[in-house]
Amino acid sequence: MDEEERPRKLPKLGHDDEATQDELGPAMTGAVAVDEPTQTSAPTNKNSQPEPSDLSKAENAIPATGSGHAESTEDAPKMSKNQLKKLRRKEKWDAERELRKERRKEQMANKKERRRLMVEEAREKGGGKAVQALRKTWETTRSRAKRSTLLPISIVIDCGYDDLMNPSERSSLASQLTRSYSENARAIWRSNLIFSSFDKQLKERFDTVLSQYRNWKGIRMIPEDFAHASELLKEQMASPKGGKMAGPFADKTDAKPEDGEVIYLSSDSENILTELKPYSTYIIGGLVDKNRHKAVCYRSAVAKGIKTAKLPIGDYIQMDSRRVLTTNHVVDIMLKWLELGDWGEAFMKVLPPRKGGKLKAQQVGNEATEEATDDESADEEGEESTLEDIAKDIEAEQADDHEDEAES
Numbered sequence: 001m002d003e004e005e006r007p008r009k010l011p012k013l014g015h016d017d018e019a020t021q022d023e024l025g026p027a028m029t030g031a032v033a034v035d036e037p038t039q040t041s042a043p044t045n046k047n048s049q050p051e052p053s054d055l056s057k058a059e060n061a062i063p064a065t066g067s068g069h070a071e072s073t074e075d076a077p078k079m080s081k082n083q084l085k086k087l088r089r090k091e092k093w094d095a096e097r098e099l100r101k102e103r104r105k106e107q108m109a110n111k112k113e114r115r116r117l118m119v120e121e122a123r124e125k126g127g128g129k130a131v132q133a134l135r136k137t138w139e140t141t142r143s144r145a146k147r148s149t150l151l152p153i154s155i156v157i158d159c160g161y162d163d164l165m166n167p168s169e170r171s172s173l174a175s176q177l178t179r180s181y182s183e184n185a186r187a188i189w190r191s192n193l194i195f196s197s198f199d200k201q202l203k204e205r206f207d208t209v210l211s212q213y214r215n216w217k218g219i220r221m222i223p224e225d226f227a228h229a230s231e232l233l234k235e236q237m238a239s240p241k242g243g244k245m246a247g248p249f250a251d252k253t254d255a256k257p258e259d260g261e262v263i264y265l266s267s268d269s270e271n272i273l274t275e276l277k278p279y280s281t282y283i284i285g286g287l288v289d290k291n292r293h294k295a296v297c298y299r300s301a302v303a304k305g306i307k308t309a310k311l312p313i314g315d316y317i318q319m320d321s322r323r324v325l326t327t328n329h330v331v332d333i334m335l336k337w338l339e340l341g342d343w344g345e346a347f348m349k350v351l352p353p354r355k356g357g358k359l360k361a362q363q364v365g366n367e368a369t370e371e372a373t374d375d376e377s378a379d380e381e382g383e384e385s386t387l388e389d390i391a392k393d394i395e396a397e398q399a400d401d402h403e404d405e406a407e408s
């Protein structure tokens with residue numbers, strides 16, 4: 001899909017915002033069909049979404065400058081310059097549909113050919129095993145998700161900081177949440193997941209721009225706060241649907257649901273997290289603020305009497321830049337710990353080299369990390385732009401999934 005050219009989505013018509021958000025079922029089962037604003041659908045509500053065919057009328061309706069006349073504006077719908085621009089973009093998008101289809105076909109054929117050559121090469125060099133390994137790297141999110149096992153452990157992302165973010169920070173957070181959902185869904189060992197305090201402008205962004213979230217499974221997005229979410233998860237983890245004592249928990253069969261802890265993760269905490277325990281809930285602040293609001297998440301936890309802990313970064317790696325990580329990096333680190341059982345490896349897998357991470361035992365001669373910058377502002381800027389790309393990455397991944405399904 002040519003993301004560059006895709007017009008910004010226009011406001012949707014008559015869809016039911018309340019449909020799935022407050023549901024407390026174990027999965028977002030996509031109760032609401034995603035009514036993408038297809039280019040051909042004919043909206044009935046002119047206030048929300050005029051048709052592109054109205055463009056000429058609309059142009060007439062723009063009050064003329066200079067010597068022109070505006071008499072015809074009475075019966076024509078009034079339209080702002082912005083709406084007009086959107087309509088033009090939409091018309092162009094519609095007109096180029098066939099071209100895009102052709103381009104996609106060509107890209108798919110190229111991809112097939114590339115993969116065929118890679119398989120040939122792998123077979124020559126390493127036989128069937130190498131081909132298998134290669135094919136594994138092409139596995140789609142969906143098939144990886146099928147191999148994923150739910151453990152009785154939970155992550156809550158506390159989205160209760162909507163008012164503290166500007167629009168670009170909020171959109172960054174939305175991308176991080178999307179990434180966190182996706183990483184958890186396809187992790188080898190995944191956790192129960194809730195986004196709490198999911199409301200206000202953040203929810204609006206999902207409802208309008210990232211509406212495919214309605215089809216997400218294995219997650220709850222609730223308007224209640226993180227304390228309420230922890231209660232729900234406690235119940236869920238104790239039930240048969242709460243996960244299996246497998247993988248990292250295979251030898252902890254004597255663990256009991258009532259032993260589970262609730263911990264708010266915060267770099268401002270004095271306590272250091274040493275391990276992730278079964279039946280426990282870990283809360284992560286859903287906030288992008290360049291640490292402008294110091295210790296705000298820590299204070300929320302303390303106000304509710306919830307324990308806090310920081311990740312053991314200092315014990316395992318030396319970092320050039322500050323130790324306040326992004327929400328999705330913290331989720332990723334936890335998932336990697338479940339997979340690898342080692343904090344050091346988990347940090348190194350997740351933290352990008354530009355964060356300056358070096359395993360303490362490998363401080364000398366690690367070329368990959370030596371290039372890292374300790375320029376915090378550059379780091380933050382880079383982070384923003386990277387995260388802005390995430391939603392696109394995920395969309396591209398999903399498009400790939402569809403392609404692969406079509407191929408097979």
Ligand SMILES: C[S@@+](CC[C@H](N)C(=O)[O-])C[C@H]1O[C@@H](n2cnc3c(N)ncnc32)[C@H](O)[C@@H]1O
Nearest residue numbers: 265266267284285293295296297310311324325
């Ligand atoms: C970008 S930070 C939010 C910074 C915010 N100013 C605050 O008060 O925490 C997002 C979240 O990631 C988690 N986090 C970031 N760095 C962490 C660390 N070193 N240890 C534990 N949790 C961390 C915390 O839950 C934090 O709320």
